[in-house]
Amino acid sequence: MFLPRILGGALAAALLIAPAAHADVLDTHDGVRVAAHDGTVLWNRYEQAHYGLVGPDGKSVDIRTSKTPFDVSLGTDADGRLRAVYARDNHVIYMLDVKSGRERSLHLSGANPSLSKGVLAFSRGSTVYVGRLGRVPRAIAHIAGVKSEVTGVSNSPRGVAFSVYDDPDYGTAMYFKPAGRGALRTLASGGFGEENAKTHSSPVIRGDTLYWAFSNEGETKPANGWVIRYDLAAHRAQAAAAPGYLDAVAVDGSRLITSSYFRDSEDPQGIDQVATLDAPQWGAPPSQAGLPR
Secondary structure, X not given: OOOOOOOOOOHHHHHOOOOOOOOOEEEOOOOOOEEEEOOEEEEEEEEOOEEEEEOOOOOEOOOOOEOOOOOOEEXXXXXXXXXXXXXXXXXXXXXXXXXXXXXXXXXXXXXXXXXXXXXXXXXXXXXXXXXXXXXXXXXXXXXXXXXXXXXXXXXXXXXXXXXXXXXXXXXXXXXXXXXXXXXXXXXXXXXXXXXXXXEEEEEEEEOOEEEEEEEEOOOOOOOOOEEEEEEOOOOEEEEEEOOOEEEEEEEEOOEEEEEEEEEOOOOOEEEXXXXXXXXXXXEOOOHHHOXXX
């Protein structure tokens, strides 16, 4: 099973590695998941063997912690009010009123929830579901394989993007299911092997553009990361390099916010941080990202 990485850490060593030029470092921890919407940003912080959610003021969100990272995302309900959605380690999905701090269970079993104008998308194993809040959701996509597992979901009026650990192909992939009757599209795929762990993760849709994080986390690979930007209408992709082993990206207007981690190994590299990616240099995606040319 493809499980969230437990934070590790040589934080002191990571602090010796300079972040990208002009980046605004929001946290010197790996955020694991990052969510952003209209100036609100949330990510994970690992402390005392549990994960909690924190914001850019460094204050913890006053909710019960989790043994595994919160798969948090930010969106809006049917009335346009800002809400955070996430699953705890019991895999029940919760919704948080960000303004009041009130949390309630949605009485749904699942993970990777994403809310858009009152419509919730989420995963359960290797299946993606969509439904309006308070109604019975329906399955819209399924990835075959005994050990296949959806690792991230982003919902929008245009459709649903999701990342998967793809058991049949032993790797990860990014998919998009258009709203309505459109066919499921494979946007990118990355293989695992003796020296490779090509990981697609953290999809987020803004308008007609899908963003996600890509990093080759193979044991022999130096710290690397790219933010992929994919035009859903034109079917074209670009990429911008990001520091560290990239594990998440969030989009807040014109601002990109990334999360990366430090690997404490025989050849320590990378950096634990949540930071903005300022002045990204967009160009052709790396060939190893597995996007069609």
